[in-house]
Amino acid sequence: MPEGTLCNKQTVDTKEYLNALLADKSGKQYYSEMEKLDVDTDKLWKSIKSTLRSRLRTWLEICAHCGMCADACFLYLANDRDPTQVPSYKIQSTLGEIVKRKGKVNNEFMRMVMDTAWSKCTCCCRCGSFCPFGIDMGIMFGYLRGLCFSQGFVPWELKIGSGMHRVYKAQMDVTVEDWVDTCEWMAEEYEDDWPGLAIPVDKENADIMYTVNAREPKHYPEDIAEAAILFHMAGENWTVPSKGWEETSLAMFAGDWGACKMQVEEVYGAMHRLKPKRMVVTECGHAYRATVIEGPYWAGLKDGRPPVESIHYVEWVAEALRTGKIKIDPAKKIKEPVTYQDSCNYIRNAGLKNVAREIMSYIAEDFREMTPNREHNFCCGGGGGFNGMGRYREQRNVGLKVKLDQILDTGAKLVISPCHNCWDAIRDMEEVYHAGIRWSFLKPLLIKMAIPPDHLKVEE
Amino acid sequence: MFKDILFGTSASPAGDYAARVAFELAGRFDAHLRLVHVLGVPSRGFSYLAEDVRTGEQVVIDDDYKAWVEEEIKTYYAKQLEKCNDYSIHVCVGHPHREILREARNSNPDLIVLGGPTEENEGSAYKKIVAGSTIQLVSKSALCPVLLVSRPAASFWGGISSVVFGADFSKASDAAFKFAKKVAASIPGCELHIFHAMDIGPVHTGLSLSQEEIEDKIREARKKIRHKYVANLEGFEKYSMEVWEGLPYVEIVKFAREKQADLIVMAYSTKDVDAENARLGSNMEQVIMRSTCPVISVNRKMAKN
Numbered sequence: 001m002p003e004g005t006l007c008n009k010q011t012v013d014t015k016e017y018l019n020a021l022l023a024d025k026s027g028k029q030y031y032s033e034m035e036k037l038d039v040d041t042d043k044l045w046k047s048i049k050s051t052l053r054s055r056l057r058t059w060l061e062i063c064a065h066c067g068m069c070a071d072a073c074f075l076y077l078a079n080d081r082d083p084t085q086v087p088s089y090k091i092q093s094t095l096g097e098i099v100k101r102k103g104k105v106n107n108e109f110m111r112m113v114m115d116t117a118w119s120k121c122t123c124c125c126r127c128g129s130f131c132p133f134g135i136d137m138g139i140m141f142g143y144l145r146g147l148c149f150s151q152g153f154v155p156w157e158l159k160i161g162s163g164m165h166r167v168y169k170a171q172m173d174v175t176v177e178d179w180v181d182t183c184e185w186m187a188e189e190y191e192d193d194w195p196g197l198a199i200p201v202d203k204e205n206a207d208i209m210y211t212v213n214a215r216e217p218k219h220y221p222e223d224i225a226e227a228a229i230l231f232h233m234a235g236e237n238w239t240v241p242s243k244g245w246e247e248t249s250l251a252m253f254a255g256d257w258g259a260c261k262m263q264v265e266e267v268y269g270a271m272h273r274l275k276p277k278r279m280v281v282t283e284c285g286h287a288y289r290a291t292v293i294e295g296p297y298w299a300g301l302k303d304g305r306p307p308v309e310s311i312h313y314v315e316w317v318a319e320a321l322r323t324g325k326i327k328i329d330p331a332k333k334i335k336e337p338v339t340y341q342d343s344c345n346y347i348r349n350a351g352l353k354n355v356a357r358e359i360m361s362y363i364a365e366d367f368r369e370m371t372p373n374r375e376h377n378f379c380c381g382g383g384g385g386f387n388g389m390g391r392y393r394e395q396r397n398v399g400l401k402v403k404l405d406q407i408l409d410t411g412a413k414l415v416i417s418p419c420h421n422c423w424d425a426i427r428d429m430e431e432v433y434h435a436g437i438r439w440s441f442l443k444p445l446l447i448k449m450a451i452p453p454d455h456l457k458v459e460e
Numbered sequence: 461m462f463k464d465i466l467f468g469t470s471a472s473p474a475g476d477y478a479a480r481v482a483f484e485l486a487g488r489f490d491a492h493l494r495l496v497h498v499l500g501v502p503s504r505g506f507s508y509l510a511e512d513v514r515t516g517e518q519v520v521i522d523d524d525y526k527a528w529v530e531e532e533i534k535t536y537y538a539k540q541l542e543k544c545n546d547y548s549i550h551v552c553v554g555h556p557h558r559e560i561l562r563e564a565r566n567s568n569p570d571l572i573v574l575g576g577p578t579e580e581n582e583g584s585a586y587k588k589i590v591a592g593s594t595i596q597l598v599s600k601s602a603l604c605p606v607l608l609v610s611r612p613a614a615s616f617w618g619g620i621s622s623v624v625f626g627a628d629f630s631k632a633s634d635a636a637f638k639f640a641k642k643v644a645a646s647i648p649g650c651e652l653h654i655f656h657a658m659d660i661g662p663v664h665t666g667l668s669l670s671q672e673e674i675e676d677k678i679r680e681a682r683k684k685i686r687h688k689y690v691a692n693l694e695g696f697e698k699y700s701m702e703v704w705e706g707l708p709y710v711e712i713v714k715f716a717r718e719k720q721a722d723l724i725v726m727a728y729s730t731k732d733v734d735a736e737n738a739r740l741g742s743n744m745e746q747v748i749m750r751s752t753c754p755v756i757s758v759n760r761k762m763a764k765n
Contacts, residue, residue: 022508025520157507171506185565189601192760219502219554250506388507390518 004033012163027156045103122384145255161250203239209276226443234325244270249290253385264295285345285419342377343419368410382425557597632727635763640725657711709746
């Protein structure tokens with residue numbers, strides 16, 4: 001049974017294994033080993049029998065092949081209505097076949113399944129809202145990714161990503177020491193501009209526990225400083241945990257359910273330890289989905305809720321603006337046409353569409369909706385891990401076209417995108433298609449527009 | 461004067477002028493020279509791919525790759541390194557301003573040397589992640605003076621005999637004054653020229669001041685200079701003071717030319733690194749681009765320290 005040294009059915013639980021994977025440039029050896037990787041068909045079938053519950057089994061059986069899901073899929077539209085991009089076809093020809101064949105599938109088939117699961121579906125779940133039976137292919141592909149992962153058929157970057165969560169409890173190699181030091185650093189760097197600015201670590205019973213995306217401490221810690229400035233401006237009693245600060249889950253994109261549980265329990269552990277009144281998640285869509293929506297189930301919490309009330313950053317912003325904790329200078333509102341990227345994970349799949357509109361009503365003079373929008377908005381083109389996988393770069397770039405057209409049709413050149421994935425996709429879109437658009441998180445814009453309370457005004 | 465100099469380099473011709481000054485200074489003051497090269501900018505979402513700033517290629521950066529780039533840097537600066545007794549090379553991945561600041565936080569240098577503004581946001585690997593240019597962001601947050609060298613003429617660092625201090629009366633300007641005075645006082649025979657350029661705003665707006673108003677303001681500024689700076693010269697005698705009106709960066713560059721300045725010391729006072737302003741160029745960046753001598757930026761943090 002040829003298990004590779006890099007590509008195999010093992011999870012990445014040690015730094016050594018993780019470093020070996022990282023050293024394999026672009027996964028060359030990894031993918032070459034994958035071509036010889038055996039499928040453990042008995043394990044696969046056993047796993048399906050115990051985890052493929054009635055909802056998914058029913059969905060597979062009742063699909064009427066009506067094709068209503070086709071136009072719902074941005075990848076179908078972006079690929080000139082290629083029939084092999086119809087969601088129902090994509091899931092029937094992969095998960096449907098595996099079930100039909102009772103798990104008796106070979107290596108070549110599994111590689112096709114992997115390529116389909118990660119390059120033809122971003123799990124944006126848009127198709128589910130157009131299917132007359134409510135069949136959600138995004139949910140089914142999420143499940144299928146789990147099956148693929150357990151058999152070792154997972155894209156190289158996501159094997160690494162899930163390994164990062166297992167080893168560092170973060171999607172990148174940021175240790176607790178790195179994180180705490182970065183918080184100190186940012187408070188030092190910005191305290192001259194904002195008197196009294198602090199990033200309190202491990203403060204118990206705070207009103208807010210704030211959690212982030214590991215890319216912030218790793219590459220752009222300004223984002224943490226900006227969050228601190230806005231909390232400070234709003235007079236919030238807040239904290240960050242030293243452990244359990246990472247909100248994201250590449251493990252969810254990878255289908256590594258064990259690592260998903262580990263990661264989310266780390267965050268819930270911080271909630272138990274620090275007993276905050278609420279948790280606020282940074283401007284990240286999938287992080288919110290992983291920790292607030294899916295996480296409770298991974299952690300076995302029967303009521304389906306995190307241990308403390310948890311809200312997305314946009315909910316906090318809307319509240320701060322609504323209650324006057326943060327006041328916008330009317331003269332500094334965004335004057336140019338501006339549009340908003342509805343992230344699938346917290347708009348379509350968590351219902352925060354009105355919150356986003358409320359924010360725009362406070363900060364923009366010429367807000368332009370994309371068409372379609374809100375829960376019907378298209379995926380940015382980079383969701384579900386699509387942005388980060390070299391193997392599917394071309395397919396991702398083709399997929400970006402739908403979002404690009406939507407943005408250009410608004411006439412706006414500025415896109416507000418409170419989601420790391422969407423933000424990345426829109427940045428890459430500009431790099432690939434040179435459309436002359438700009439993109440931003442909410443935080444830097446809010447800081448520019450807000451009226452600082454008198455005690456925070458600094459003489460320059 | 462300087463014991464540890466951090467030189468942020470792209471290891472390409474864009475940084476040659478700054479390199480000349482950095483090596484020259486390290487030699488002159490017998491300082492440790494820390495060459496920091498941000499070799500790749502992270503791209504592709506969460507992936508470990510980065511865009512190599514020299515080749516433009518997408519690469520996975522590991523220790524082998526870093527070692528290779530380090531060798532490249534040694535080759536690029538081979539001549540200068542031959543004469544440099546004490547140096548180290550640090551290669552890293554990230555956004556340039558952040559990694560330079562990170563390295564500075566770890567090593568606590570007493571001077572950072574950077575090349576002048578480049579077209580770095582126009583399609584090169586140094587894609588914008590936060591508003592503002594590398595120069596602005598480093599100048600704003602560094603805990604030590606930042607020396608910026610843009611034009612070739614600015615890189616011929618001979619003896620320093622004339623220092624121009626561009627005063628704007630801010631807190632950062634107080635720190636810049638102290639630093640300028642320290643430099644001038646440490647060099648026998650060096651002159652210190654205290655200069656304030658009064659912004660009279662764009663004439664074409666029709667909001668221009670009357671000549672009486674301008675002269676009043678000049679008198680006021682001269683009074684401030686006497687009070688804030690001249691009173692604190694502590695016996696240093698080779699100084700002059702001037703206040704000119706006009707477009708500040710133009711006036712500073714003109715004044716420095718007249719005084720044959722070898723160095724301009726200015727304060728980085730604003731907390732705004734707005735994207736649009738950055739594109740147009742701040743006053744500081746305009747001076748750096750136009751000046752025939754190096755410019756040292758001193759920020760408010762140094763006033764505190």
